[in-house]
Amino acid sequence: MSVQSLYQSKRxxxxxxxxxxxxxxxxxxPTGVGExxxxxxxxxxxxxxxxDIKVSQILPLRKYGYIDPETTEHVRHSAYFFGGATRPGGQEGWIDFVPAYFSELPMLIKRGLTPSxxxxxxxxxxxxHGFFSLSLAxxxxxxxxxxxxxxxxxVNPNVPFANGDCHIHISQVAALTESSDPLLEVGLPKIGPVQEAIGSYVAEMxxxxxxxxxxxxxxxxxxxxQLTNKHDLGIHTEMVGDGIMTLVEAGVVNNLKKNYHRGKMLATFALGSKKLYDFMHRNPALEMHPVDFTNDPYLAGQNDNLHCINATMQIDFMGQCGSESLGAKPYSGTGGQADFVRAANRSNGGKAFIVLPSTAKDDTISRIVPTxxxxxxxSTSKNDINYVVTEHGVAQLRGKSAKQRCEALIAIAHPAFRAELRETAKKMNLL
Structure with missing residues (x-):
C-alpha cells in the first residue's frame, strides 16, 4: 500500500x-505548542x-475542558511542569506532579517508570516518503x-517540517486528524529596567x-x-524562540565556532511567533532533537564555552535555588535548569548563570534569603551553583566557602535588605 493510501486509511x-x-x-x-x-x-x-485516563505533559498552554476538578475520575492531568492552565489544580491537589529532570523524562518512559x-x-x-515532523516538541x-x-x-499545514531526530512514519500512526488553525503564538515577556540591568551584566560576560x-x-x-554586538555565537538549547531567531537574522549566530555539532542549532521544543515557526521549516541550520540529547549534561557539556542562562525565584546564603515552588506551593516544575547548569559546569570555558530580580512584591520582599x-x-543545588546575577551585580559562588558565598550574595541583594541579611548571617555564624 502506498504511503498516501495509508494516510487516507488512517484519516x-x-x-x-x-x-x-x-x-x-x-x-x-508534547510540550507547549506541540499539544x-x-x-x-x-x-x-x-x-x-x-x-482513569491520565494526560502527562510539560507546560500545557490552553485550559482544556478535561482540566476539571469535577471529572478527575474520568481524565486527570499529570504534570511534568505546571503552566498557567494547570497551576491552580496543582496547588489545590487535583492535578498530579511528577518531579524529574527534563533530560531524564525519555529514560523514565523507556524504562516504564512513567507510563505511555x-x-x-x-x-x-x-x-x-511518508514522514511527519514533530518539530514543535x-x-x-x-x-x-x-x-x-x-x-x-x-496534522496541520502550519507546523514546520524541521530537521533532526523528530520524524515519525505513517506506518507508526494509528489514527490522524487534520486541522488548519493557526498555531498558538507566545509573545516575548515584558522587559523593564531591572531585567535590562541584569541582562547587561550577563551579556558583558x-x-x-x-x-x-x-x-x-x-x-x-x-x-x-544585548548580544547584537557579539560574533560567531552558537546555540545548544532546550527552547528555540523569537530571541534566538532575531540573533540569527542579525548575523550574530552562525554556529561556526561550535566544536560539538558545528554549524547547527539544536533545540527540543519551540515557543514563539508564526515567524519563528516559518523560520524553522526545512532550515538546514536548525535541528530539533529529543530532550535526552539536547539536555543531557554530558552531551551538552561537550560544547566549549557553553553559557547557560536560567531564572530562579529565590536563593539562599548557601546558593540553593528555589525555581519551581513558592514554599511548598508548586508553581512550575523541574524543567531543564539543573541539566544546563551541570552542562555549563562541565564545559571547557562554560558559565552557568542563575538570574533573578533582587526583590519581589514592589521591593517588599528580598529574593536573596538566609534559608x-x-x-x-x-531546583539547583548548592554544589552546582555558579554565577548569580541581580540588577545589583554578579556573585560567583562555585568553589567558594559558605562565608564567601554569603558575603557575595548580600553584596548583590537590594540595598534596603543588606543590613538585615548581614545581621541574620551573623546569628547563623556565617559572618
Missing part, C-alpha cells in the same frame, strides 16, 4: 481518532465516557512513541564564539537583546 475526525483510548491509559502530550488542540478538545468533550500507552501530538504534513515524545500502543497525530542555552523569561530575553522558605523545592 478521520478527532472524535473518531480518540477511540483508540482504553480506560486506564496514559496519554503523553494537539483538536484531539484534546475531543477528549474533553468525551471525558465522561472514560475512566497513547501519544497525542501535533505534526507537520506528511512528506513524499520532540522532547520526551519520541521516547513515548517507542513505548505507546497507539500514536494519534493532528559572554564572549564571542560562545554557545548559548537561553531559558524563557524577561531576563533571558533581556540578555538576548529558603520552608517547603521550597530546590
Amino acid at each position: 478521520m475526525s478527532a472524535a473518531d481518532a480518540i477511540q483508540v483510548l482504553k480506560d486506564g491509559d496514559t496519554i503523553v502530550v 494537539p488542540p483538536s484531539l484534546l478538545t475531543a477528549l474533553s468533550d468525551a471525558r465522561r465516557n472514560y475512566r 500507552e497513547v501519544v497525542f501530538s501535533m505534526a507537520s504534513p506528511m512528506d513524499e 520532540p522532547d520526551y515524545t519520541m521516547a513515548a512513541i517507542e513505548k505507546a500502543r497507539a500514536v494519534v497525530l493532528e 559572554i564572549p564571542d564564539g560562545a554557545t548559548l542555552q537561553i531559558g524563557y523569561g524577561g531576563i533571558p530575553d533581556a540578555v538576548v537583546m 529558603l522558605t520552608p517547603g521550597t523545592h530546590v
Whole structure:
C-alpha cells in the first residue's frame, strides 16, 4: 500500500481518532505548542465516557475542558511542569506532579517508570516518503512513541517540517486528524529596567564564539537583546524562540565556532511567533532533537564555552535555588535548569548563570534569603551553583566557602535588605 493510501486509511475526525483510548491509559502530550488542540478538545468533550485516563505533559498552554476538578475520575492531568492552565489544580491537589529532570523524562518512559500507552501530538504534513515532523516538541515524545500502543497525530499545514531526530512514519500512526488553525503564538515577556540591568551584566560576560542555552523569561530575553554586538555565537538549547531567531537574522549566530555539532542549532521544543515557526521549516541550520540529547549534561557539556542562562525565584546564603515552588506551593516544575547548569559546569570555558530580580512584591520582599522558605523545592543545588546575577551585580559562588558565598550574595541583594541579611548571617555564624 502506498504511503498516501495509508494516510487516507488512517484519516478521520478527532472524535473518531480518540477511540483508540482504553480506560486506564496514559496519554503523553508534547510540550507547549506541540499539544494537539483538536484531539484534546475531543477528549474533553468525551471525558465522561472514560475512566482513569491520565494526560502527562510539560507546560500545557490552553485550559482544556478535561482540566476539571469535577471529572478527575474520568481524565486527570499529570504534570511534568505546571503552566498557567494547570497551576491552580496543582496547588489545590487535583492535578498530579511528577518531579524529574527534563533530560531524564525519555529514560523514565523507556524504562516504564512513567507510563505511555497513547501519544497525542501535533505534526507537520506528511512528506513524499511518508514522514511527519514533530518539530514543535520532540522532547520526551519520541521516547513515548517507542513505548505507546497507539500514536494519534493532528496534522496541520502550519507546523514546520524541521530537521533532526523528530520524524515519525505513517506506518507508526494509528489514527490522524487534520486541522488548519493557526498555531498558538507566545509573545516575548515584558522587559523593564531591572531585567535590562541584569541582562547587561550577563551579556558583558559572554564572549564571542560562545554557545548559548537561553531559558524563557524577561531576563533571558533581556540578555538576548544585548548580544547584537557579539560574533560567531552558537546555540545548544532546550527552547528555540523569537530571541534566538532575531540573533540569527542579525548575523550574530552562525554556529561556526561550535566544536560539538558545528554549524547547527539544536533545540527540543519551540515557543514563539508564526515567524519563528516559518523560520524553522526545512532550515538546514536548525535541528530539533529529543530532550535526552539536547539536555543531557554530558552531551551538552561537550560544547566549549557553553553559557547557560536560567531564572530562579529565590536563593539562599548557601546558593540553593528555589525555581519551581513558592514554599511548598508548586508553581512550575523541574524543567531543564539543573541539566544546563551541570552542562555549563562541565564545559571547557562554560558559565552557568542563575538570574533573578533582587526583590519581589514592589521591593517588599528580598529574593536573596538566609534559608529558603520552608517547603521550597530546590531546583539547583548548592554544589552546582555558579554565577548569580541581580540588577545589583554578579556573585560567583562555585568553589567558594559558605562565608564567601554569603558575603557575595548580600553584596548583590537590594540595598534596603543588606543590613538585615548581614545581621541574620551573623546569628547563623556565617559572618
